[in-house]
Amino acid sequence: QQAxxxxxxxxxxxxxxxxxxxxxxxxxxxxxxxxxxxxxxxQRKFDEFQKDMASQEYRVSDVNIQAEKLIG
Structure with missing residues (x-):
């Protein structure tokens, strides 16, 4: 399970x-x-980049949560 x-x-x-x-x-x-x-x-490229960043934020948060569970 841990693996x-x-x-x-x-x-x-x-x-x-x-x-x-x-x-x-x-x-x-x-x-x-x-x-x-x-x-x-x-400016349009930057706006698209910001939207992409916002849409990917959950993935970074998920990785942080998974890391905390593994070490905690």
């Missing part, structure tokens, strides 16, 4: 880390836009 819980935790961690590494390039980009149209495109 199954550990495997599920590791799988969840891998999924969260994969999502984070996928978004890292966007977060570290130094693009500020060269004109109004470019800035508007960047």
């Amino acid at each position: 199954l819980v550990l495997v599920q935790f590791l799988r969840s961690c891998d999924e969260v880390l994969l999502w984070i590494s996928d978004k890292e390039a966007f977060v570290t980009a130094d693009e500020f836009g060269t004109d109004l149209e470019h800035v508007e495109v960047l």
